Amino acid sequence: MAPQRNIGAGAEAELPEYAGHYRLESCLGSGGMGVVHLARSTSGMRLAVKVVHAEFARDPEFRGRFRQEVAAARRVSGAFTAPVVDADPEAERPWMATLFIPGPTLADHVKRNGPMAPGQLRRLMAGLAEALRDIHRVGVVHRDLKPSNVLLAEDGPKVIDFGISRPKDSELRTETGKLIGTPPFMAPEQFRRPREVGPAADVFALGSVMVHAATGRGPFDSDSPYVVAYQVVHDEPDLTGVPENLAPLVLRCLAKEPEDRPTPDELMRKLRSVAASYDTQAFIPAQRPGKEGPGGSAGTFPGAGARADGGAGADAGADSRGGSGAGAGAEAGNDSGAVAAAEAGQASGAVSEAEAVSEAEAGGDSVAGTGGDAGSVPAGRGGGRKGARRKALWGAGALVVAAGAVFGSVQMFGTTQSEPKDPATRAAAAQVRSWAVRPLDDADGMPQCSYGAGKLLCAQSRWIYALDPANGTLLWRHEVPEALTNRPPVLSGGLVQPLTRQQGRLSGLDPASGKARWEREPSAYDAVTVAGGMLLLTGGDGKVTGVDGASGETRWSRRIAGHAAPFFVSFDRDDGDTSAYAATALDDGYTRVTAVDPGTGEVRWAARLRGALKPVGSAGGSVFFLEGDTSSGTTKAVVRYTPGTRAYRRVALPVPRLDAQASVHGDVVHVLAGGGSLEAVDMSAGRELWHLETAVSRGSVPAADDAHVFVTAADGRLLAVGARDGRLVGQTPPRMSADPGTVASALPQPVVHAGQVFAAAPDGTVFAVDGRDPIGWGA
Template sequence: MAPQRNAGAGAEAELPEYAGHYRLESCLGSGGMGVVHLARSTSGMKLAVKVVHAEFARDREFRGRFRQEIAAARKVSGAFTASVVDADPDAERPWMATLFIPGPTLSDQVKRNGAMTPEQLRRLMAGLAEALRDIHRVGVVHRDLKPSNVLLAEDGPKVIDFGISRPKDSELRTETGKLIGTPPFMAPEQFRRPREVGPAADIFALGSVMVHAATGRGPFDSDSPYVVAYQVVHDEPDLTGVPENLAPLIVRCLAKEPEDRPTPDELMRELRSVAASYDTQAFIPAQRTSEEPGAPRVPAEKPETRRRRGRLRGRRAALTAAVLALVVGGAFTAVRMAGDEPAPAGNGTGKTSAGFSKWETASVSGSATVPQCSYGAGKLLCAQSGVVFALDPLDGRVLWRHAVAGTRVGPPAVTGGLVQPWLDLSRSLKALDPATGKPKWQRDVPPYSGLTYAGGSLLLTRTDGAVSGVDGATGAPLWSHHVPGHELPYFASFPGDPLAYAISRSPDDATTRVTAVEPDTGDVRWDALLDGALKPVGTADGSVCFVALGKVYEDATSVVRYSPDTKESVRVKLPVPVQQPEGTVRGDVVYLLGNGGSLVAVDMDARRQRWSTETGVTRGSTPVTDERHVFFTALDGRLLALDARDGRLAGQTPPRLGSKPDQVAARLPDPVIVGGHIYASAPNGSVFAVSARNPSNW
């Protein structure tokens, strides 16, 4: 058999033909640390053999961690794990052989066939609870339970990959300042106190895995891992689509504090009390038939589900001390729309014959959820959970509205001359006529993990790391390939900039690769490898500005400007780090608003911080600027304006609280500046407009 090629991380030219005396037959998968092969023992027994990448085989610390993985896997070998057959951590290329378990991963199963049925979900949860009981009994914490680490075998789920697990008697410990795990499935304590992670973190991960199995998404969902980390620590989970009889258990698993979560034994007792009995069919869910190609991944939300979700979200408002200082805002909840309806009579107020005057439009959906808005095609385009609508910028009249599936809300974009609703990460895209709100095209696409609007195109980052360009005007595919140097990039784009930027960090956060891509062709305009863990905040005059983030809480420690024409990087250190900032760029100045309310202005030409102020806002939106003011919205629905010259407060609107002021939105709406007017939205569901020139009159 010819040696096999490795296309994964840490690629070598050739892979070995044997691991020990096991012949490697085919590649089952490749990850960041090694390649898993299908192999056979001398007796013909099928095995899964993990062979470490050569670059890590030379690392003494990694060999120690691999020994720990082998020890942990051997300890927990049982009915719900893949038993270790043989291993050699001291080989030139360390390897470990486990029994081969036929069946897909939970991740692949959900991608291919959508959400599981309630019966299958109960079986999955019971199997995972029993697996965690056995894992924890031998003193091991998995720390990376996620859909790709769950195999769906005929006799129940199997937990695999103990690469970052931690036996209690191990000498290896989490390094100070380093987070280990997969953000959408990590527990709050893994971000806040990584050295104190215990068995309850696996229970939190189990809850996240169950939401994924039930809905096709996580309870905390964003393109950005940094946003996900914030949501895990601060926000309430989104359980839309989770079966009624399992939702209370999953809520308990997702408690913010470890002591509030159930043990595996308690979970199994609760599951036995669930009224519906388990069926006796094979565990692996049935495949979609060819006669149902359009079957939805997630069933439509029922009215009682919406009511239940509202009750569950009201039970907890677990926030950090900073957020507790001002617990205001509105929770995102699903909105039921009965399809497209004619636009109602305008309910905007404040229009005068003299022209523009401030106005406010009540919630279009009738629900107190925060609209997310943008401007395009001469209209204010907004989205609430379940609906996209257009308002007249002059007086706030509702021009049209269109019902959309999903609850993940972002501002609509105008790309290719059409309105592109920001939908859930699903298998379809839709574009609307900006004049009427009627669909112009709809297209099914492969599963993707990221969506970005840039130029006249939509950029989809597929789950395998490849990027596809889609024509915003027609929905036709334009191009598809991997961006060189990026395994799974996320993209950033900025108003007025025709390029899109692929961003990837190195595993140790020592460097960030930035690649400028032409959205319509996929061609690379330039590529740079920059020092540090960088987050882009904006562009100006062909340069890209970033914040450099610390390794633990990802607070901004400095601001970086990279000029591709000269390949020069300018780095300005912040006198005081800014906590988890959102930023914007105007000319030579970068404005950063941090959690806790600190707002700073950094002059990149002068290479110094121009001013800093404390706004008193616990959490704010991404700031936006004109030549005179910096604007942002707050949790309580206020719109604030600060003088761009010195940071002094110039004006603010009254609060517009929603019906549940003890809950906060996952994403605060960014203000929109157009023609001397500024548009904002609030937790009570309203959209309002004021003059950007006279904040003192708000």
């Protein structure tokens, strides 16, 4: 039977027979932008397949939004979501298939059974906190967490429907004057500052969802979305009926200001301290007599069935539950899906701006200013709260060069390869001492370390400390008033520079003693980058100030032409010279890159380069970039630009990579992507040298020497891969945190120095191994 092509209004009117290789059996739900079907694969596996309405499939802008959603859903596929099995956003009728999960939505559960018991509420809150932790750690903000987007599966809640979710580094933005979300579950900033919505908005929504689960209503209730919007922004929430031991935590989630809300990790810690034990009862009660969910699945509510992560950017509010009568927006008092505050009841998908950078082309065309050269390995930072900054550096607002993006769970399977060593090599390797220490017992998180002034300099929580590289002895430690960034401390002007998350006090520490040589209360600034002997501060007005790292004195202040809110990265070079690079994505598919002299603020060279580019390193007078596809969030090529000759070389990756990080060694760029794909790209030869699937789904920025490439895994293992052939040659044992709920927000890049490799682990350990002989690491 040929697929049906008509585009009538009813779901059955546009039911095709297949989506890709998956046979569509019945309709689970329908929304304004697509239909979700129960489907089966060739092997018989049940899936939920969302197929976009034909009228929207003809809209190029919508297809871009759908690709963005597929990318977001794939990034978050895991234990707390409906995993994406397959998708084809380029099909005549775009579709996405996720695993079918039996179970009702939270909205259906509350509607049919009333408020949840206290034990189930605690379990629900813990499960949602875990889900948000996993979603946020891969850089995605859901933006529409609500009861109809929470599936109550037997093994815990699943967060679904990423139709309006957005990676934090996405170039797809909300149009001016349009809000996206469901008013009773939207955070105040979604009404006030929709362009600045971050992970804290999902925590606010979690608080609203918990009130609904505990009471059957929301913390802000009205028949009018306009009134709800006013209440969310101005009024205190109504927590009547929320259990006393959970109410304070729910109230914190519903704080008006994002910075006052707890993180998902903090929520999980607080929930463990709740006196009552967790209720281990499954969410799904016994099946009612004589009824079954879709597909005859026992243990589900009649008519509730299952819902999978449908969402095609397509259908923010589309309900894809199975069974009859399962409509969208079952939460009390609101039958709309994603509702714009300006138009009640209207489902609103993701809306993009024209500022997204178009796909870059092969080849290269640049208009350079004065020739110059570039530098070598990074001390960049992420950040940036303003809209203009979000366009900078491939739409990421801030470039994180060393302490990378987050991926998924970690476990590696495979065998360790061995290679012969001659006696002379083994004797030389024996001179390098291995050690492992846990320097601080009173600090959370993974240490972030660098090498400088003959010491291993580390940042952890609110501490800067120095270790002896020979044996790990703690030489000194210095506490700072605010939490430090997820970047290692570096030397500037001969002093150690602590960089805090809140952009507070600046200081320079003596590397010999850890005592402050100078302190400075800065004027307001949004980002700081260490570049050679200078600190570069970018203010909210776009002006850049150069501060002497040795004295803390201001040396210059100016704007950088072509960059409204420049964020810099810097690569130190062997010859001692340094350049700071600002990159801003342009609307025409190009990136403006400017190299600045950190000491004076003078522009050394500027170029307009093809593609949405992110600088990752420099060597031999060239600067290296990853080229991104802003519509899918993937990395598709590596680019080398040599300002002295204006030569531009682009090498396409065999497969576009999600969550890619990279470092440069010589003329080879090592790229690690989400899912553990590690590849070496030789820019001189213009080809990929090798490719290895490490199975480490979350890893650090690679570090390399002439013989090996090193990567830190999220379970604390250090992996060594042969630089010439891409074989795994060694790995250290895992060093997991004692707290299973702890997830490192950034994994430290290994430090390679004089034959030693220094790494850190989630249990707070810093360790050193012989980088020349990885074969014996696991012994």
